[in-house]
Amino acid sequence: MYVDLLTRALGKGEEGHRPNDLLLADLVHSRARLRATEEDTRIPVAEALARELSYDTALIRLCESLRVPTGPAYFTHPVRERDRLEHELAVLGVELSARPEMQAQPA
Secondary structure (H helix, E strand, O other), X not given: OHHHHHHHHHHOOOOOOOOHHHHHHHHHHHHHHHHHHXXXXXXXXXXXXXXXXXXXXXXXXXXXXXXXXXXXXXXXXXXXXXXXXXXXXXXXXXXXXXXXXXXXXXO
């Protein structure tokens, strides 16, 4: 079910290519919202799910731009796939805790 939701969320994105610095800014912003969800149990389930989808779509878009293999089908176990992609980004020198102004370089 999550793979289907993620596929639909990606289908509603902007057309065309966005620069990596904007993709990274989206990812850092959505990651901060996701982390806040983990710390606040009062957030409704629908909002928590929306934040997960937002983070995962941003993660997929940046990874695809940097030629890291991924896509909705990889998210049958979302936590594992997030960890894998975050690791791949770290290997490429992309710091997710860094300020969004830091530009991700294409591979």
